[in-house]
Amino acid sequence: MSGKESGYLDMELLRFTTAGSVDDGKSTLIGRLLYDSKAIFEDQMEAIERVSERSGHEEVNLALLTDGLRSEREQGITIDVAYRYFATPKRKFIIADTPGHIQYTRNMVTGASTANVALILVDARHGVLEQTLRHAYIASLLQIPHVIFCINKMDLVDYSQETFEKIKSDIDAVSSKLSVKDIRFVPISALKGDNVVDRSEVMDWYDGPTLMYLLENIHISSDINHDDFRFPVQYVIRPQSAEWPDYRGYAGRIASGAIKVGDEVGVLPSGFTSKVKSIDMMEESLEVGFAPQSVSITLEDEIDISRGDMLIKRNNGSEPKNSQDIEAMVCWFNERKLMPRGKYVIKHTSSDARCMVTDIQYKMNINTLEKNEEDKEVGMNDIARIKIRSTKPLFFDSYSRNRITGSLILVDEATNETVAAGMII
Amino acid sequence: MDQYRINHLKELEAESIYVIREVAAQFENPVMLFSGGKDSIVMFHLARKAFWPGKVPFPLMHIDTGHNFPEALEYRDRIMEETGTKCIVALVQDSIDQGRVVEEKGVNASRNKLQTVTLLDAIENHKFDAAMGGGRRDEEKARAKERFFSHRDEFGQWDPKNQRPELWNIFNGRKNMGEHFRVFPISNWTEMDVWQYIYMEQIDLPSLYFTHKREVFNRDGVWLAKLPFMQLKDTEKVETLDVRCRTIGDVTCTGLTLSTANTLEDIIHEVASTRTTERGGRADDKRSESAMEDRKREGYF
Ligand SMILES: Nc1nc2c(ncn2[C@@H]2O[C@H](COP(=O)(O)OP(=O)(O)OP(=O)(O)O)[C@@H](O)[C@H]2O)c(=O)[nH]1
Ligand SMILES: [Mg+2]
Numbered sequence: 001m002s003g004k005e006s007g008y009l010d011m012e013l014l015r016f017t018t019a020g021s022v023d024d025g026k027s028t029l030i031g032r033l034l035y036d037s038k039a040i041f042e043d044q045m046e047a048i049e050r051v052s053e054r055s056g057h058e059e060v061n062l063a064l065l066t067d068g069l070r071s072e073r074e075q076g077i078t079i080d081v082a083y084r085y086f087a088t089p090k091r092k093f094i095i096a097d098t099p100g101h102i103q104y105t106r107n108m109v110t111g112a113s114t115a116n117v118a119l120i121l122v123d124a125r126h127g128v129l130e131q132t133l134r135h136a137y138i139a140s141l142l143q144i145p146h147v148i149f150c151i152n153k154m155d156l157v158d159y160s161q162e163t164f165e166k167i168k169s170d171i172d173a174v175s176s177k178l179s180v181k182d183i184r185f186v187p188i189s190a191l192k193g194d195n196v197v198d199r200s201e202v203m204d205w206y207d208g209p210t211l212m213y214l215l216e217n218i219h220i221s222s223d224i225n226h227d228d229f230r231f232p233v234q235y236v237i238r239p240q241s242a243e244w245p246d247y248r249g250y251a252g253r254i255a256s257g258a259i260k261v262g263d264e265v266g267v268l269p270s271g272f273t274s275k276v277k278s279i280d281m282m283e284e285s286l287e288v289g290f291a292p293q294s295v296s297i298t299l300e301d302e303i304d305i306s307r308g309d310m311l312i313k314r315n316n317g318s319e320p321k322n323s324q325d326i327e328a329m330v331c332w333f334n335e336r337k338l339m340p341r342g343k344y345v346i347k348h349t350s351s352d353a354r355c356m357v358t359d360i361q362y363k364m365n366i367n368t369l370e371k372n373e374e375d376k377e378v379g380m381n382d383i384a385r386i387k388i389r390s391t392k393p394l395f396f397d398s399y400s401r402n403r404i405t406g407s408l409i410l411v412d413e414a415t416n417e418t419v420a421a422g423m424i425i
Numbered sequence: 426m427d428q429y430r431i432n433h434l435k436e437l438e439a440e441s442i443y444v445i446r447e448v449a450a451q452f453e454n455p456v457m458l459f460s461g462g463k464d465s466i467v468m469f470h471l472a473r474k475a476f477w478p479g480k481v482p483f484p485l486m487h488i489d490t491g492h493n494f495p496e497a498l499e500y501r502d503r504i505m506e507e508t509g510t511k512c513i514v515a516l517v518q519d520s521i522d523q524g525r526v527v528e529e530k531g532v533n534a535s536r537n538k539l540q541t542v543t544l545l546d547a548i549e550n551h552k553f554d555a556a557m558g559g560g561r562r563d564e565e566k567a568r569a570k571e572r573f574f575s576h577r578d579e580f581g582q583w584d585p586k587n588q589r590p591e592l593w594n595i596f597n598g599r600k601n602m603g604e605h606f607r608v609f610p611i612s613n614w615t616e617m618d619v620w621q622y623i624y625m626e627q628i629d630l631p632s633l634y635f636t637h638k639r640e641v642f643n644r645d646g647v648w649l650a651k652l653p654f655m656q657l658k659d660t661e662k663v664e665t666l667d668v669r670c671r672t673i674g675d676v677t678c679t680g681l682t683l684s685t686a687n688t689l690e691d692i693i694h695e696v697a698s699t700r701t702t703e704r705g706g707r708a709d710d711k712r713s714e715s716a717m718e719d720r721k722r723e724g725y726f
Contacts, residue, residue: 087615251475292440347595
């Protein structure tokens with residue numbers, strides 16, 4: 001195959017998310033990106049033109065491209081994450097358009113948890129709001145490596161450079177408290193399209209890149225941890241067939257690092273050591289496997305390994321912690337408050353265990369980004385640092401080192417709902 | 426670090442295989458829905474990869490409206506035979522005969538909506554606790570809201586305003602008795618990704634996807650196949666044209682594309698330059714603004 005298509009076969013995948021306060025223009029921006037990069041189909045465009053006209057909008061309401069639920073269209077807000085896709089010759093993009101409403105913060109976190117890049121929108125008229133800060137803080141907690149602040153609705157402030165600079169310096173003042181590696185600023189109008197895909201003609205004072213240029217060029221391949229080999233065993237493949245009487249493959253997705261045939265691996269929790277015999281992906285046998293591939297690994301020795309166990313490489317010095325005690329920052333998602341000394345199910349990589357919250361160390365004050373050690377009641381949308389003791393040892397890294405082996409969720413045993421997301425310290 | 430780079434298709438493949446294995450590990454009695462369309466064919470291919478050299482550890486299930494392209498059924502039976510996989514067939518006709526549903530009347534009658542009841546009954550009868558489907562988020566605006574692991578209450582309903590948060594790649598498949606999950610392993614694939622992947626893996630497809638001559642007629646701008654069970658209006662004329670399927674579903678609501686694409690390369694070119702969505706040809710989505718959301722709430726695929 002030639003030209004465009006063969007190029008398409010070798011694209012890099014970039015996942016990004018929107019964030020920011022209600023009505024700052026997140027959904028409109030995604031609509032604009034899709035529209036200007038010609039990723040909207042005629043029948044989709046006709047459908048939203050019809051609806052916009054019926055509801056009396058002057059211009060086509062691009063937010064309708066992602067606000068797909070009936071209640072969202074009726075209320076003009078986003079309630080749950082919408083995933084959208086588009087591709088340019090350089091990259092394929094997966095977008096999670098998330099709600100700004102505080103009530104739906106958990107859906108924002110859902111969309112942000114897998115993102116490489118977060119676009120945080122700020123309405124130029126209102127500047128930095130509590131929700132802007134909350135989302136910036138969540139983006140930093142989730143260790144999204146790149147954050148782009150889009151100062152939006154510049155058309156409503158006469159495209160004023162002064163307004164842009166003021167907001168930028170307000171954000172700079174708080175960003176020292178955040179741990180984001182890479183922060184950028186772009187003045188845009190999602191509605192009119194300035195600096196989204198096409199360069200703004202009015203804002204000639206801005207000589208930085210457009211948003212699309214950033215999305216296409218931000219360097220992401222070094223965001224994955226390529227150093228520590230971690231392989232949570234997900235499933236054991238034992239065909240016991242005439243053709244494969246003795247095959248025993250440990251199936252899973254490589255969480256981080258790389259592994260070669262012949263490498264020595266350690267098995268947790270048993271502590272045994274063996275050597276990699278093969279790394280299989282159907283008939284294809286790999287010499288080297290690396291994150292984020294899904295493979296089946298066979299070992300030289302017969303060892304009892306099951307789901308929840310982990311294969312690691314010991315020779316590079318860093319081993320995961322192996323402990324029943326875990327400290328984590330959690331975002332709370334449920335109306336039922338966190339119960340001190342409450343019992344939950346903890347899900348971490350391919351492990352499930354029961355656990356107890358043994359201590360609430362502090363709650364984060366989102367407005368000041370300071371610790372609150374007085375009020376320790378953790379309710380919906382709160383962020384807190386807690387200690388957990390699980391009924392069996394888990395093998396983990398800190399979230400800042402490893403987004404997969406450093407993350408966990410808590411499930412309420414009574415309702416089976418996911419009540420918290422945790423980032424291990 | 427470029428030695429450790431994989432392209433987007435390999436990354437999507439790895440994600441989907443991970444999801445499918447997670448289903449096999451977390452549920453006692455899962456099933457994979459198989460319609461004979463390209464999405465379920467890709468999903469089944471991924472399932473085979475996920476458990477190789479073992480067999481796929483769950484059955485497939487086809488919800489059969491009885492309004493099929495014969496080529497799709499031939500393909501289904503052949504693939505099941507070749508791979509030694511069990512495929513349960515649940516018939517909408519049985520639901521009609523049992524009085525569980527009432528057939529729509531008139532020329533636009535479709536069994537598409539009736540499938541929901543057949544599906545929910547089959548899930549209950551077989552005590553399936555998870556049903557994997559080939560739905561993709563790029564297909565339709567309500568689908569764009571769907572989680573990988575989508576919780577269904579004891580009535581099989583979806584509550585889009587109250588979905589469980591889904592963080593990273595940790596999936597919570599815990600549920601109460603009588604509830605089940607719908608799981609969508611290829612959520613993040615686009616139509617183009619599916620075709621590129623079929624090309625990359627050289628996956629065998631039903632002949633319907635390639636251009637062939639067929640008797641068709643035009644209804645409200647959509648080309649439909651003239652098959653024995655199709656009722657025509659007096660004004661509708663049957664013509665023989667070069668067409669192919671972009672999706673394969675119930676014949677009464679599967680629009681055909683006029684095309685000259687004969688190979689996977691041709692199809693990829695065609696998809697790259699097309700200006701309408703694949704569901705643009707589906708009469709079932711045209712019924713109202715939120716047709717898909719309403720059907721999904723009730724328990725549709
Ligand atoms: N003038 C102007 N209006 C804008 C711009 N961007 C968005 N808007 C308008 O702001 C309103 C809210 O936009 P949305 O895109 O729905 O906001 P949102 O951030 O997605 O809101 P939630 O998802 O509910 O948090 C709409 O009426 C938009 O038309 C802009 O650049 N300029
Ligand atoms: Mg929105």
